[in-house]
Amino acid sequence: MTTTLLQTSHSNQASLRERIDRIYHQPLPDLLFEAQQIHRQHHDPRAVQLCTLCNIKTGLCPEDCGYCSQSVHNKTALEPQPLSEVEAVVTEAKAAKAHGSTRFCMGAAWREVKDGAQFDRVLEVVRQVAALEMEVCCTLGMLKPHQAQRLKEAGLTAYNHNLDTSPDYYGKVITTRTYQDRLETIRAVSAAGISVCCGGILGMGESVSDRLSLLVALAELDPVPESIPINCLVPVAGTPLQDVAPVDPIELVRMVATTRVLFPRAIVRLSAGRLHMSDELQALCMLAGANSIFTGPVLLTTPNPDTTQDAQLLSRLGMVPNKVKSSV
Ligand code: SAM
Ligand code: DTB
Ligand code: SF4
Numbered sequence: 001m002t003t004t005l006l007q008t009s010h011s012n013q014a015s016l017r018e019r020i021d022r023i024y025h026q027p028l029p030d031l032l033f034e035a036q037q038i039h040r041q042h043h044d045p046r047a048v049q050l051c052t053l054c055n056i057k058t059g060l061c062p063e064d065c066g067y068c069s070q071s072v073h074n075k076t077a078l079e080p081q082p083l084s085e086v087e088a089v090v091t092e093a094k095a096a097k098a099h100g101s102t103r104f105c106m107g108a109a110w111r112e113v114k115d116g117a118q119f120d121r122v123l124e125v126v127r128q129v130a131a132l133e134m135e136v137c138c139t140l141g142m143l144k145p146h147q148a149q150r151l152k153e154a155g156l157t158a159y160n161h162n163l164d165t166s167p168d169y170y171g172k173v174i175t176t177r178t179y180q181d182r183l184e185t186i187r188a189v190s191a192a193g194i195s196v197c198c199g200g201i202l203g204m205g206e207s208v209s210d211r212l213s214l215l216v217a218l219a220e221l222d223p224v225p226e227s228i229p230i231n232c233l234v235p236v237a238g239t240p241l242q243d244v245a246p247v248d249p250i251e252l253v254r255m256v257a258t259t260r261v262l263f264p265r266a267i268v269r270l271s272a273g274r275l276h277m278s279d280e281l282q283a284l285c286m287l288a289g290a291n292s293i294f295t296g297p298v299l300l301t302t303p304n305p306d307t308t309q310d311a312q313l314l315s316r317l318g319m320v321p322n323k324v325k326s327s328v
């Protein structure tokens with residue numbers, strides 16, 4: 001019985017992977033047409049959700065993520081900062097709302113959440129941001145089921161926890177935690193009834209095949225993520241990945257379009273790396289199905305296009321910030 005189940009699961013995985021390969025590698029006009037058709041069935045093709053990031057605890061993270069400015073293992077120029085005060089974060093959330101953001105996402109450079117005064121402070125921030133009627137998202141590292149439950153009770157909409165890359169390539173980028181650790185946190189988030197925001201990073205030296213394996217892993221989550229950030233590596237001086245070659249722009253467009261086809265209802269977020277993308281590339285990504293961006297001059301620690309530049313781009317494209325809360 002066990003063998004049969006295992007065989008079935010392997011053959012399902014093979015056919016899913018074959019399907020993803022077929023979608024990704026078809027001629028670009030066909031891929032874009034397929035992605036557009038699906039996008040238009042489920043989303044307003046002119047609407048883009050604006051989100052704002054806020055780093056609530058900066059640096060000194062014990063994890064060794066090869067891309068990250070905030071790891072203690074990387075000799076970067078970052079100035080560490082302790083956990084922000086509630087009022088300061090809520091003030092930023094109000095400003096973000098005033099600038100048209102409908103989602104506020106707080107990041108902490110923690111390996112995992114620990115119960116205690118600091119987590120209580122985060123819960124209080126979540127309560128107050130949720131009361132602003134914004135979607136509220138956190139990314140705080142690993143979570144246990146009871147912590148996910150407490151975040152849910154405080155009003156958290158979504159939790160961001162990326163799988164980043166394929167299971168095979170993961171160990172080349174991070175050694176202090178496993179893919180399985182990530183999956184367990186994602187399971188705890190879903191079990192608490194919180195929407196899962198889970199995606200990856202392109203441009204860490206991985207192959208196209210690794211990227212498609214990431215899509216397999218995302219498609220195997222149950223439920224599948226409602227929000228999928230696609231980051232392009234922002235190379236940070238002092239990290240092991242500082243000199244990796246940038247992503248081929250057409251490969252990025254293919255990846256966005258394939259994600260849209262596989263996850264028709266998800267919000268696909270064109271996340272880190274936009275500063276180095278041309279307006280034309282960003283436009284192509286939106287045609288391929290990306291329907292959210294992070295706005296404001298910094299992401300968590302790295303620069304991002306400024307708000308005026310983004311507003312001008314959307315206006316030139318005849319696109320509009322999404323004022324309506326997404327269905328999460
Ligand atoms: N510590 C938490 C964690 O790792 O889950 C949350 C913060 S972490 C900065 C959130 C995500 O940002 C990472 O999972 C990664 O995908 C992305 N990220 C971090 N540094 C990046 C970089 N230099 N370029 C692109 N994406 C990056
Ligand atoms: C995600 O996937 N991208 C955002 C959000 N989730 C938290 C973070 C991007 C961080 C880029 C590097 C930095 O600014 O430190
Ligand atoms: Fe820490 Fe998150 Fe950066 Fe990894 S990505 S070093 S876990 S802050």
